[in-house]
Amino acid sequence: MNDRGTVLPKQGVDRQVLLDEMRVLRDGDVDWEGNRAFGLVYHHSKVHTDFIREAHGLFFSTNGLNPMAFRSLQKMEHGVVRTTVTMLHGDDEVVGTMTSGGTESILLAMLTYRQYARKTRPWITRPEIVVPESAHAAFYKAGEYFDMRIVKTPLQSDYRADPKAMAACINDNTIGLVGSAACYPYGVIDPIEDLAALALKHDLPLHVDGCIGGFMVPFVEQLREDERLSPIPPFDFRVPGVTSMSADVHKYGYAAKGASTVMYRGMKYLRCQISAATDWCGGVYASPTLAGTRPGAAIAAAWASLQALGEDGLLENARATMAVTRGFRDGIEAIPELQVFGKPAMSILAYGSKVKGFSTYAVGDFLESRGWHLDRLQVPEALHLIINPGHAQILDQYLADLRDGVEYVKSHPDAAFEGSAPMYGLIAKAPMRRMVKNQVIDLIAGMYTADGEVPDIGPAPEGAEEGALVAPPSAPGVPKPVIWLMKLKARLGRLVGA
Ligand SMILES: Cc1ncc(COP(=O)(O)O)c(C=O)c1O
Missing domain, CATH: 3.40.640.10 (Type I PLP-dependent aspartate aminotransferase-like (Major domain))
Known part of the structure; x- marks a missing residue:
């Protein structure tokens, strides 16, 4: 992640430049106007x-x-x-x-x-x-x-x-x-x-x-x-x-x-x-x-x-x-x-x-x-x-x-x-609710750490494209063995149901 936007610039950035950059930043947002x-x-x-x-x-x-x-x-x-x-x-x-x-x-x-x-x-x-x-x-x-x-x-x-x-x-x-x-x-x-x-x-x-x-x-x-x-x-x-x-x-x-x-x-x-x-x-x-x-x-x-x-x-x-x-x-x-x-x-x-x-x-x-x-x-x-x-x-x-x-x-x-x-499924059904709660709090807290995963802000507005979001904060993955077990359970269920 670059420093752009996370440190106070020595000299203030031109306001028009900033507005242009912010418009580009919006491109990664949900298209509510559409x-x-x-x-x-x-x-x-x-x-x-x-x-x-x-x-x-x-x-x-x-x-x-x-x-x-x-x-x-x-x-x-x-x-x-x-x-x-x-x-x-x-x-x-x-x-x-x-x-x-x-x-x-x-x-x-x-x-x-x-x-x-x-x-x-x-x-x-x-x-x-x-x-x-x-x-x-x-x-x-x-x-x-x-x-x-x-x-x-x-x-x-x-x-x-x-x-x-x-x-x-x-x-x-x-x-x-x-x-x-x-x-x-x-x-x-x-x-x-x-x-x-x-x-x-x-x-x-x-x-x-x-x-x-x-x-x-x-x-x-x-x-x-x-x-x-x-x-x-x-x-x-x-x-x-x-x-x-x-x-x-x-x-x-x-x-x-x-x-x-x-x-x-x-x-x-x-x-x-x-x-x-x-x-x-x-x-x-x-x-x-x-x-x-x-x-x-x-x-x-x-x-x-x-x-x-x-x-x-x-x-x-x-x-x-x-x-x-x-x-x-x-x-x-x-x-x-x-x-x-x-x-x-x-x-x-x-x-x-x-x-x-x-x-x-x-x-x-x-x-x-x-x-x-x-x-x-x-x-x-x-x-x-x-x-x-x-x-x-x-x-x-x-x-x-x-x-x-x-x-x-x-x-x-x-x-x-x-x-x-599977993540949503697991969150909904996992029996240990305290653990689920902690995981969710970890996820949110992770967005607020000093080097938290946040979208990059581009170096300068000329390359407007570079200023666009690179990635939204990602959801935590479900461990592979758990996915494997979930698949097995579902396939057995389908066989029995068939
Ligand atoms: C029934 C109900 N109560 C409370 C809220 C919370 O409102 P806010 O997101 O403005 O804090 C919502 C949000 O959708 C809601 O649907």
């Missing part, structure tokens, strides 16, 4: 993105840390939160803040539950939060950060949270419950009314994670029956017993990255989120969220996005997105080897194989070789789609590649042991 990514980027339209960029630029250097200095940001944050609360049928009792994203909203909601429990039930020393298996990974992060046990409960056969299983896990240490509307893996909405009844019965707060669904589900709900994928049960502040919600403006609200909301039914909860250091020699320092400095541009762009799209715009977006989602679902279900898991309520599809031993991950590798960027789910093994209206342009191409991928894997069963497929 609609090749599903999730990661939420793209409404070019006209909207250009507008958001301008709104963002207007507030580029502003800082939401001090609302007295930037009254504009306070006004816009208030505007985004009130808009979101109203959309989710909250009244004036419901209050909240903006955050940097879904993870921060979830971290803060869980921190708030812990702080609230410390006040109201101080005898609890090992707080526990009961979640369905499909709750987002950010809840586990909250557990790690704030020293709480996240109690994972099995799902019903339709991939929705199981209130009975959750009830069975409530004990004297439980300080909160979680449901999703909708959940990231399968796009289904948990039975929020049942979970809320459970919460009320045990006098516990319930958080509904609407990070991905917050700006989509309320509009899908307004579509005609035949435009939806499945019925939408009540999921928001209409339901008594829903204490808090999170909804990301940087997902289906089409804001710039760094914009989410967290909302609580009652100031008594929000107060637990606010930190104030009053005896610091640096002055009285109070802040409502995890960050100190808060990028004002993200707040401004979020406000601008919601105002520009309006209710009609978001409804129209939901209609277009669901039409594309139905196209994907029908196309996938027309392939005999595949099925969509659960009955998604919104524009998320998880699909995998109906056929025992058929490697969905190998299909994923095939699709990646054709330039698609996909997430993989585990248990059950599945590929994942988060759909936006722009995916209408690639729907046919994607389905054609998917059909080819399935045919390829059928005729090359050993594809399950090539590429990244």
